[in-house]
Amino acid sequence: MTSSSEGEILQASQIIRDRWKIKQKVGGGGFGEIYEALDIQNHNERVAIKVESSKATKQVLKMEVAVLRRLQGKVHACKFYGCGRNDKFNYLVMSLQGKNLADLRRESPKQCFSVSTAIRLGFQILGAIREIHSIGFLHRDIKPSNFAMGRTSSNMRNVFMLDFGLARQYLNAKGEIRSPRTAAGFRGTVRYASVTAHKNKEMGRQDDLWSLFYMLVEFLQGSLPWRKIKDKDEVGRMKDEADIGKLLEGCPQELNEFAMHLQTLGYPDLPDYDMLERLLATVLSRMQIKMDDPYDWELGYENLTGRTKGATANGNASTRLRSHTTAMKDRGPAEEKNRALDTQAPITMGEDDDEQTGNCMRFAPVHHDDKHEKPKYKRQEFMRPKYGAVSFDVIDAVNARINAVSSKNELFENMQIETSVHNKDDRNSVEANFEVPSNVVKYTVVGAKNGSLSPQPAARMKNLAQQQSVEKTPKSNRSLTGSTKYTGKQPKSADTNALMDDEIASGTAGKLAPTIVSKWHSSFDESADDDGLAAAGDLPVEKQTVGKRSPLANDNRRGPLRALGTSSSSRQQQALAPSRFPIDSNNSSSPPSAEPRRTTMTTSRSGIPSTTQPSSNVASPSSGVFGSSSRPSATNTTTSSSIMSHFKNLVNTFNNLGTAAGNVRRRSLSRGVSLDDTRTNFSARSPNGNQLNSTGVSTPVSSATTPSSGGGSLGVRKISHPALTSSKVVTSTVANSPTSDEERELRRQRRLRRRSEVTLPQKDSNSTENIQNAVHKTIVINSPTLVDSKVFTVADDGKKAPVGRRKRYQFLNFSPRAASKS
Numbered sequence: 001m002t003s004s005s006e007g008e009i010l011q012a013s014q015i016i017r018d019r020w021k022i023k024q025k026v027g028g029g030g031f032g033e034i035y036e037a038l039d040i041q042n043h044n045e046r047v048a049i050k051v052e053s054s055k056a057t058k059q060v061l062k063m064e065v066a067v068l069r070r071l072q073g074k075v076h077a078c079k080f081y082g083c084g085r086n087d088k089f090n091y092l093v094m095s096l097q098g099k100n101l102a103d104l105r106r107e108s109p110k111q112c113f114s115v116s117t118a119i120r121l122g123f124q125i126l127g128a129i130r131e132i133h134s135i136g137f138l139h140r141d142i143k144p145s146n147f148a149m150g151r152t153s154s155n156m157r158n159v160f161m162l163d164f165g166l167a168r169q170y171l172n173a174k175g176e177i178r179s180p181r182t183a184a185g186f187r188g189t190v191r192y193a194s195v196t197a198h199k200n201k202e203m204g205r206q207d208d209l210w211s212l213f214y215m216l217v218e219f220l221q222g223s224l225p226w227r228k229i230k231d232k233d234e235v236g237r238m239k240d241e242a243d244i245g246k247l248l249e250g251c252p253q254e255l256n257e258f259a260m261h262l263q264t265l266g267y268p269d270l271p272d273y274d275m276l277e278r279l280l281a282t283v284l285s286r287m288q289i290k291m292d293d294p295y296d297w298e299l300g301y302e303n304l305t306g307r308t309k310g311a312t313a314n315g316n317a318s319t320r321l322r323s324h325t326t327a328m329k330d331r332g333p334a335e336e337k338n339r340a341l342d343t344q345a346p347i348t349m350g351e352d353d354d355e356q357t358g359n360c361m362r363f364a365p366v367h368h369d370d371k372h373e374k375p376k377y378k379r380q381e382f383m384r385p386k387y388g389a390v391s392f393d394v395i396d397a398v399n400a401r402i403n404a405v406s407s408k409n410e411l412f413e414n415m416q417i418e419t420s421v422h423n424k425d426d427r428n429s430v431e432a433n434f435e436v437p438s439n440v441v442k443y444t445v446v447g448a449k450n451g452s453l454s455p456q457p458a459a460r461m462k463n464l465a466q467q468q469s470v471e472k473t474p475k476s477n478r479s480l481t482g483s484t485k486y487t488g489k490q491p492k493s494a495d496t497n498a499l500m501d502d503e504i505a506s507g508t509a510g511k512l513a514p515t516i517v518s519k520w521h522s523s524f525d526e527s528a529d530d531d532g533l534a535a536a537g538d539l540p541v542e543k544q545t546v547g548k549r550s551p552l553a554n555d556n557r558r559g560p561l562r563a564l565g566t567s568s569s570s571r572q573q574q575a576l577a578p579s580r581f582p583i584d585s586n587n588s589s590s591p592p593s594a595e596p597r598r599t600t601m602t603t604s605r606s607g608i609p610s611t612t613q614p615s616s617n618v619a620s621p622s623s624g625v626f627g628s629s630s631r632p633s634a635t636n637t638t639t640s641s642s643i644m645s646h647f648k649n650l651v652n653t654f655n656n657l658g659t660a661a662g663n664v665r666r667r668s669l670s671r672g673v674s675l676d677d678t679r680t681n682f683s684a685r686s687p688n689g690n691q692l693n694s695t696g697v698s699t700p701v702s703s704a705t706t707p708s709s710g711g712g713s714l715g716v717r718k719i720s721h722p723a724l725t726s727s728k729v730v731t732s733t734v735a736n737s738p739t740s741d742e743e744r745e746l747r748r749q750r751r752l753r754r755r756s757e758v759t760l761p762q763k764d765s766n767s768t769e770n771i772q773n774a775v776h777k778t779i780v781i782n783s784p785t786l787v788d789s790k791v792f793t794v795a796d797d798g799k800k801a802p803v804g805r806r807k808r809y810q811f812l813n814f815s816p817r818a819a820s821k822s
């Protein structure tokens with residue numbers, strides 16, 4: 001254990017998100033630092049916090065979050081408590097475990113475990129590997145220091161798998177094995193990496209098991225023959241040419257079969273986990289080892305000090321001793337000498353991974369002097385997190401959901417959403433308009449340069465906030481990332497981090513997009529599904545059970561509106577703010593020549609009844625905009641965030657409602673929602689309220705028709721009852737609480753100035769004749785280089801014409817390749 005010191009990301013006593021108080025550093029690897037902390041909101045429960053600097057060019061904690069969340073409920077997974085990020089670091093909070101197996105082995109007088117301990121550990125590790133494989137991921141860095149024993153009396157004999165930074169999905173969204181790449185680059189830790197990894201080939205499930213095999217040999221023998229070899233290729237050669245029989249001298253013979261089975265497996269092959277388990281179980285039964293026998297460390301390793309007297313793996317002490325000699329002929333006397341190599345960081349070479357999953361580059365020290373020094377880790381160009389692609393078809397998906405649900409559910413009987421997407425004549429903008437008829441309250445938010453705000457909206461929002469009922473909902477994993485931008489001049493240089501982020505995220509670095517007003521990422525912890533892991537979200541994985549303190553169920557959840565800073569303490573909002581708007585706090589300049597942007601926001605007086613609320617991501621009045629914010633302030637409105645959260649909320653709502661109705665299949669946002677959705681009935685409608693046919697000819701709006709898949713962009717469903725009895729899908733206006741933290745407040749203000757101006761809420765005067773109190777939402781997204789298809793072009797004379805085919809608007813779709821090019 002090391003204590004915090006300068007240069008470390010966190011310091012003792014530091015409190016994260018008003019909740020986790022740092023105690024001390026307990027680990028650090030190639031990527032992050034691991035701290036023990038106290039959950040001061042939960043009886044000072046001890047937790048582990050893994051942090052990674054936000055300055056790391058490749059950030060992999062997001063992958064860890066994604067995998068850990070999917071592993072929730074599994075026997076060998078830490079509990080996930082939360083995560084987030086700010087301008088300094090990303091963090092993952094999980095249950096605190098005990099010592100890792102590398103440390104436990106080194107504490108052993110002979111740096112090895114008894115057969116009893118080694119095989120039982122192997123049994124558990126095999127189970128852990130099986131678990132991660134079952135959710136469609138490979139670990140790719142199986143090694144002793146990535147497994148820890150539990151810490152509490154109830155789990156101290158359980159092995160926990162750690163560190164998913166190098167994980168990779170091996171299944172696609174259909175649950176099929178992904179095609180192997182011809183060259184994959186090295187992943188893992190040299191000592192335990194499989195020969196496949198050494199050969200830079202695509203790793204499969206068997207490769208994790210090979211690493212387990214090497215671990216077992218090390219556990220039993222005390223070391224591996226290549227433990228001192230620095231050269232990765234040399235180690236690979238040694239492994240390739242290793243005589244397994246010789247390697248396993250003195251070890252249980254069943255391990256030969258274990259290796260033989262692995263040798264039969266190729267990339268796509270399913271390992272016979274049962275058989276491997278049986279082999280290990282056979283060792284235990286043959287040696288009359290019980291699962292609840294004490295582990296070596298529980299005996300103070302006393303069983304090992306006199307191990308020559310005891311039974312050996314195959315019942316022959318002399319063989320056992322010989323095997324040590326054979327396998328460890330270059331083993332030095334000082335056990336600590338192994339330390340550095342044992343925990344060496346995973347390395348990678350020939351990095352060309354274009355996948356988002358765990359393509360971290362970790363470099364092992366090249367020059368070890370085999371002393372006690374810690375390995376030096378060289379951080380390379382770590383990949384930035386991949387933001388999910390956002391489809392503009394989401395807009396239509398919302399309508400689809402409404403239609404689908406409304407046919408089954410009276411809740412939406414009276415609701416209408418009107419959608420339009422078109423490019424402005426400058427082709428720099430895309431507008432999305434929503435109209436929601438109801439008794440909802442409409443807000444009009446108009447972006448402006450100066451960011452001045454009328455006090456009226458704030459007051460109005462406050463009133464509304466007081467009207468909202470408090471509702472708690474389970475959280476959805478869905479997330480949507482989006483950005484809105486000012487039209488106008490392009491920013492110069494690295495004007496803001498936000499800009500940089502968006503450029504990278506959208507894979508358009510080098511081709512400067514218009515100034516970005518803001519970028520909102522739904523939240524670090526919520527975005528796993530969008531983190532290039534969309535396929536995983538649809539994997540036929542085992543049902544995941546989330547612990548009682550899962551963010552799905554507790555206050556840690558970060559729905560978009562929370563991310564907008566409205567649902568919890570202002571501190572929490574602050575912690576998130578830099579994440580959502582990763583703009584250098586020193587940079588307060590507004591985007592140059594930013595032109596006004598119009599956004600009409602909406603909110604609702606009434607919330608969807610709690611029984612029908614599927615997601616905390618839904619913009620509920622309580623958890624959302626007005627909920628806990630006792631002093632909502634329009635000055636804190638982050639328009640673009642609201643817009644995007646609105647999208648997300650809409651879709652989440654309908655996804656979930658649809659699911660609840662047993663009628664609507666959930667679909668991944670990140671994959672976009674197709675206009676082909678047969679559940680959807682759309683009518684195309686011109687801005688004047690007339691319906692558009694497929695050729696764009698305007699006719700009076702009448703009833704639902706088929707969706708427009710080409711240039712059409714207006715979706716209107718005729719409603720019979722204008723009054724919307726319940727709607728929370730339109731509550732996405734943001735009202736952050738003022739905070740006592742002046743600096744953060746100032747930062748927010750600066751951000752705000754760069755974004756939008758909120759004008760006073762006003763009644764919608766543009767309601768259609770069928771719709772009273774309709775709410776008109778307009779979203780302007782400038783993305784000429786990002787939007788590769790247009791729904792409408794608008795000619796100089798103002799006439800709109802449908803053009804092209806509708807495609808995904810990947811305005812935040814991150815391409816690692818593009819990023820690396822950048």
Ligand SMILES: Nc1ncnc2c1ncn2[C@@H]1O[C@H](COP(=O)(O)OP(=O)(O)OP(=O)(O)O)[C@@H](O)[C@H]1O
Nearest residue numbers: 027028029030031032034048095096097100145163
């Ligand atoms: N939840 C936890 N509870 C207790 N200790 C932990 C926890 N997570 C990690 N650690 C400790 O921190 C060490 C490093 O953790 P981890 O492997 O996740 O970091 P890393 O930066 O990825 O390291 P490496 O690059 O060496 O794999 C672990 O070996 C373990 O000792």
